């Protein structure tokens with residue numbers, strides 16, 4: 001349950017706003033971090049915490065692309081393939097990454113570790129190829145560097161088990 005595990009973070013989010021419902025987006029992030037996606041149960045839980053109707057919470061989760069209403073891998077990789085990055089090899093990098101992980105666009109590796117999607121500009125065009133891993137930027141990539149990062153992320157996931 002989010003309230004037990006993330007009580008401090010939830011209270012800190014509530015403290016920033018005049019009412020609980022205004023903290024719905026930070027709480028959706030916490031739910032996604034915990035469950036890997038914004039499941040129907042997570043929506044109910046966030047709605048309860050924010051004293052909102054679950055339908056309202058679902059409409060917010062559905063509107064913003066940074067929330068996923070489908071299960072994702074532990075690491076959600078957003079590769080920018082927009083034009084400035086494409087000019088620096090992002091399309092080729094993205095294809096090689098998918099091949100390396102054995103997934104198609106939007107796919108998740110068999111071990112449930114990585115989901116890979118391409119996205120529009122992330123405002124780091126000068127550091128292409130680049131991606132976000134769970135919304136943290138990883139820049140100036142090539143296949144050698146991303147393979148190293150993938151090994152690090154897998155090792156970190158094992159530690160969490």
Ligand code: FES
Nearest residue numbers: 080085122124125
């Ligand atoms: S085009 Fe890729 S970060 Fe801007």
